[in-house]
Amino acid sequence: MKTEDQPTDTRAGFVALIGEPNAGKSTLLNRMVGAKVSIVTHKVQTTRARIRGIAIEAKAQIVFVDTPGIFRPRRRLDRSMVAAAWGGASDADIVCLLVEAHRGLTPGVRAIIDALKEHKVSAPVALVINKIDRVKAEALLALSAEANAEYPFAHTFMISAERGHGAADLGEWLAQTLPLGPWLYPEDQIADLPMRMIAAEITREKLTLRLHEEIPYQLTVETENWEERKDGSARIDQLIYVARPGHKGIVLGKGGETIKAVSTAARAELEEFTGRKIHLFLQVKVRENWLDEAERYNEMGLNFRDGDG
Numbered sequence: 001m002k003t004e005d006q007p008t009d010t011r012a013g014f015v016a017l018i019g020e021p022n023a024g025k026s027t028l029l030n031r032m033v034g035a036k037v038s039i040v041t042h043k044v045q046t047t048r049a050r051i052r053g054i055a056i057e058a059k060a061q062i063v064f065v066d067t068p069g070i071f072r073p074r075r076r077l078d079r080s081m082v083a084a085a086w087g088g089a090s091d092a093d094i095v096c097l098l099v100e101a102h103r104g105l106t107p108g109v110r111a112i113i114d115a116l117k118e119h120k121v122s123a124p125v126a127l128v129i130n131k132i133d134r135v136k137a138e139a140l141l142a143l144s145a146e147a148n149a150e151y152p153f154a155h156t157f158m159i160s161a162e163r164g165h166g167a168a169d170l171g172e173w174l175a176q177t178l179p180l181g182p183w184l185y186p187e188d189q190i191a192d193l194p195m196r197m198i199a200a201e202i203t204r205e206k207l208t209l210r211l212h213e214e215i216p217y218q219l220t221v222e223t224e225n226w227e228e229r230k231d232g233s234a235r236i237d238q239l240i241y242v243a244r245p246g247h248k249g250i251v252l253g254k255g256g257e258t259i260k261a262v263s264t265a266a267r268a269e270l271e272e273f274t275g276r277k278i279h280l281f282l283q284v285k286v287r288e289n290w291l292d293e294a295e296r297y298n299e300m301g302l303n304f305r306d307g308d309g
């Protein structure tokens with residue numbers, strides 16, 4: 001609620017990052033927010049939850065909605081993800097469409113542009129050409145012209161989310177373009193994602209990095225318990241759900257060496273993130289068909305659409 005005594009020159013609002021899987025949404029989010037809130041791996045379709053990060057730019061508070069990749073729905077999970085992505089896009093004050101410079105207007109990007117038109121997204125849409133480090137300048141201009149002929153983008157940015165080029169200009173424009181209004185979250189809050197979920201994401205990232213291609217992405221991590229201790233440390237208990245009995249052994253590894261390595265890496269990152277000592281306890285459970293359980297979807301911030309698939 002806006003009150004008389006609040007400054008009137010602040011701005012705040014939601015910015016949805018959309019684009020094909022692997023476009024660099026998580027990398028950009030992490031760069032703008034300056035804290036690790038999303039998983040960055042070489043695998044596609046890693047972002048499952050609608051994770052948000054908050055950046056402060058001049059007098060504006062920019063709340064990023066990192067949507068799951070928008071791609072063609074095949075399985076039930078994919079359809080929820082697509083619905084969540086479009087939900088995020090139409091609730092936003094600004095939409096940023098990330099396009100990979102070296103891939104250009106792929107059929108996937110064209111499908112997103114068609115969907116923007118079809119969903120009549122009223123928010124200004126910025127075209128963000130990412131990974132400019134991978135192409136020559138001439139190619140960028142041609143791509144920009146081609147894309148702007150397809151959709152009335154409010155602005156075009158050419159950036160490298162990884163190296164940082166152009167990110168400041170984008171941040172400045174977002175800050176100027178968001179609606180005037182009081183900040184939405186307290187200043188010291190870097191993300192509205194509960195710490196438990198961040199902790200689960202960290203462990204899932206370590207698992208993904210460690211297991212490479214051995215396990216499909218049917219694997220989920222939940223933080224069951226977070227206990228504050230008197231000495232300032234915290235005890236975190238997490239459950240790793242795998243879809244098949246055979247996967248349990250892979251996650252554990254020979255003599256438990258995989259799970260130990262994952263636990264060590266996750267604990268180190270959690271300690272760095274929280275600035276405190278962490279006691280991390282991991283347990284692996286088999287949960288066949290977890291992909292079909294509504295409960296799991298809701299925990300991931302997705303709406304389970306009964307009757308689908």
Ligand SMILES: Nc1nc2c(ncn2[C@@H]2O[C@H](COP(=O)(O)OP(=O)(O)OP(=O)(O)O)[C@@H](O)[C@H]2O)c(=O)[nH]1
Pocket residue numbers: 019020021022023024025026027028039040041042043044045046047067068069130131132133134159160161162163
């Ligand atoms: N060369 C180059 N690579 C980049 C750049 N930005 C991101 N990447 C890489 O592109 C890959 C995908 O980046 P992510 O940030 O995970 O992509 P995403 O859009 O969040 O992907 P999903 O979570 O699958 O939707 C990673 O390997 C990044 O390191 C960039 O500016 N230049």
